[in-house]
Amino acid sequence: MVRIAIVVGSTRPGRNGEAVAQWVYRLAGQRSDAQFELVDIADFDLPLLDEPAPPSMGQYSKEHTQRWAAKVAEFDGYVFVTPEYNHGTSGALKNALDYVYAEWNNKAAGFVGYGSVGGARAVEQLRLTAAELQLATVRAQVALSLYTDFENFSVFKPAGHHEMALTTLLDQLISWSQAMRSTRAVYQS
Numbered sequence: 001m002v003r004i005a006i007v008v009g010s011t012r013p014g015r016n017g018e019a020v021a022q023w024v025y026r027l028a029g030q031r032s033d034a035q036f037e038l039v040d041i042a043d044f045d046l047p048l049l050d051e052p053a054p055p056s057m058g059q060y061s062k063e064h065t066q067r068w069a070a071k072v073a074e075f076d077g078y079v080f081v082t083p084e085y086n087h088g089t090s091g092a093l094k095n096a097l098d099y100v101y102a103e104w105n106n107k108a109a110g111f112v113g114y115g116s117v118g119g120a121r122a123v124e125q126l127r128l129t130a131a132e133l134q135l136a137t138v139r140a141q142v143a144l145s146l147y148t149d150f151e152n153f154s155v156f157k158p159a160g161h162h163e164m165a166l167t168t169l170l171d172q173l174i175s176w177s178q179a180m181r182s183t184r185a186v187y188q189s
């Protein structure tokens with residue numbers, strides 16, 4: 001069975017990201033066609049990238065990098081739960097993506113964004129970053145509005161239709177995560 005990480009993409013105290021990721025995790029947990037794990041980048045205490053060698057060289061010298069690389073390596077696919085900060089993703093998520101390289105390659109990803117326009121601009125930016133990391137990104141995405149899916153911009157109360165969007169996202173992501181296993185096998189052989 002494929003293993004999918006639900007990555008919490010914000011780290012600030014009082015973040016909305018945790019409730020959104022918990023919602024994804026709860027709905028995903030009702031499925032039996034994949035295994036899911038919540039991965040909170042805040043738990044990894046990654047400083048701003050401090051590796052001397054480019055991550056694509058795979059020379060991870062720091063304990064925090066090795067720990068993060070080992071966690072990323074466990075999965076076939078990822079749901080990135082991203083806020084929108086200044087029309088992009090969070091610095092914390094971009095930093096976590098930049099930290100390692102091979103561990104992301106030839107896997108699949110989907111996005112759950114939230115913001116005033118559903119985190120759409122952050123997700124578009126993330127799709128470009130994912131392409132460079134050789135992460136295949138599925139079309140379906142969840143776009144949560146700060147105005148209509150959060151009470152007072154802080155209490156997460158998603159409209160019902162988002163469940164259908166999340167189901168489509170997970171359908172596509174699980175299928176592509178399975179398919180990318182054979183692509184990885186080609187590169188590893």
Ligand SMILES: Cc1cc2nc3c(=O)[nH]c(=O)nc-3n(C[C@H](O)[C@H](O)[C@H](O)COP(=O)(O)O)c2cc1C
Pocket residue numbers: 010011012014015016017018083084085086087088114115116117118119146
């Ligand atoms: C530094 C910063 C910049 C933001 N910029 C945007 C923005 O460009 N577009 C937007 O829709 N929301 C923006 N917001 C609002 C966030 O989307 C909202 O606060 C969201 O809850 C942030 O995610 P978090 O609570 O998980 O940190 C910004 C918030 C912060 C803290």
